Amino acid sequence: APGNEDGEVTTGKSIYMVSDGTGWTVEHAVNAALGQFEHCLVDRGCPVNTHLFSGIDDVERLMEIVKQAAKEGAMLVYTLADPSMAESARQACKLWGIPSTDVLGPITEAVASHLGVSPSGLPRGAPGRKFPLSEEYFKRIEAIEFTIKQDDGALPQNLHKAEIVLAGVSRTGKTPLSIYLSQKGYKVANVPIVIGVELPDTLFEVEPEKVFGLTINPVVLHTIRKARAKSLGFCEEIRSNYSEMDHVRAELEFAGKIFAQNPAWPVIEVTGKAIEETAAVVLRLYHDRKHKCSMPRISKRY
Amino acid sequence: APGNEDGEVTTGKSIYMVSDGTGWTVEHAVNAALGQFEHCLVDRGCPVNTHLFSGIDDVERLMEIVKQAAKEGAMLVYTLADPSMAESARQACKLWGIPSTDVLGPITEAVASHLGVSPSGLPRGAPGRKFPLSEEYFKRIEAIEFTIKQDDGALPQNLHKAEIVLAGVSRTGKTPLSIYLSQKGYKVANVPIVIGVELPDTLFEVEPEKVFGLTINPVVLHTIRKARAKSLGFCEEIRSNYSEMDHVRAELEFAGKIFAQNPAWPVIEVTGKAIEETAAVVLRLYHDRKHKCSMPRISKRY
Ligand SMILES: Nc1ncnc2c1ncn2[C@@H]1O[C@H](COP(=O)(O)O)[C@@H](O)[C@H]1O
């Protein structure tokens, strides 16, 4: 939620996040932790402000940030690969009485003793490191480019090239879900289901194991579509057809029939799920079907 | 790197990652930690296999996973919102002699005492929670959809609607970078710079503060383009023009001239940077320019 900034921008508690890299890891971790306080964030009168300081790889800037955190009464969460930087952060926070948490150190130490190997202590982007243009790197970029081109039912003749095909009515989140999955390296195509519009033959010709149906509660979909019709400035006529409750129900029933005729497609209920939650469900099913492991998992090799 | 699977798929050390949610947080954290061991991963003969178990919200499945980890000699890294689940994981790992790290607990505890509020202890997706269709949620989806439509110089008449505009020659990573930024909620447009092709007037009409030039080392670009030309199956003639060293250099010089004529555009060197690293640089500059803070930061309100 964007927060009620009635000139009180400085109210609320602050969390300082510091990284010698991009800061996305510490941001992700703090975000997850804040999920545990949804009952008291901005909408409930207890706003939290996060401040991300990335690319912090010298002790001087680190100390300035700690001092500023002390002034503001903030806590500090950090990922610092250089053990002496991490130790400086820890000690300075102790000295200034700032609560602090090291997100990288504990995992790195555990991994080090598991592997029996010392960590490099080099931040990403450090001069010593060279960036490998790995196969995986190119695969991810190719997946993103493929997925963009296949958005919204485009190029149905390419469905066989997709690793994952998503089918669902408008506003079930096909596009953001496709993009999310493509960032993880999967080639995704999505096919809209629209009442009165024939689906491409190729949808029924590809292996059904890679097709996923998306469905959603009609009342929630109705709300989403009304908001969208308004923001797109649809004229009254299209708008009512698109976002009227009867039409919404009919379209979802139409989709439901298609799913019933294709029982090998798993149907995922997206109501109330964030994009990354639906993505987790899709990938769990995808990998289970592929590997038929006794214990469902997603495995990778580094 | 995808790893050399000479039938030895089971060699190497294993890391088990367990979450009651999507698992993306623990995966992100383990990924960052593994960055500290690049000198000894698969390419250097010390492969690591990660196994992600997501949606684990009952103690029975948790115990099965711990037992399997013990069998395999794996370590365990976990995010479990329910304190009794987290405690079960800790104790079981201790009992079975498995090294383990809690990624969520320490931050959550620190945030709890900082805010003076108890964490909910509810995993995401737990029945009690209701998902708010927040403004931010819709903004992110709109940004993704906008960005897809603007890819590769499309709809130049819409550049003024973008929050960030990226300009650079082919294979500087404009597309994946645009998509990455759009996932963070920014409307992005990218404009390719091609020798002999005129740039859209609108590029020079938008506020120069939101335009970012991308540049790259010619030798590295040459390597990337050769790989791409091959994978796209370009015919010899196009291929040589696109990926020949002289052409690559000339095109980068052409881009350099345009950047020099527009000194308000920051120029970002992408050589050797992962997409998320370039994204961090772009957003750092974007927010600094916008807020002119004494201490560069990216702030958010929850
Ligand atoms: N590929 C990598 N090599 C070395 N260190 C890394 C790598 N990726 C992330 N890190 C470190 O992990 C922490 C989190 O990274 P970031 O998400 O970029 O802030 C930082 O301390 C980085 O220096």
Ligand SMILES: Nc1ncnc2c1ncn2[C@@H]1O[C@H](COP(=O)(O)O)[C@@H](O)[C@H]1O
């Ligand atoms: N919005 C949220 N509300 C409550 N808990 C969350 C939320 N987001 C993440 N978490 C918790 O944070 C941890 C990491 O989440 P995930 O990245 O989905 O695996 C899990 O223990 C989740 O239950």
Ligand SMILES: [Mg+2]
């Ligand atoms: Mg769509």
Ligand SMILES: [Mg+2]
């Ligand atoms: Mg592109």
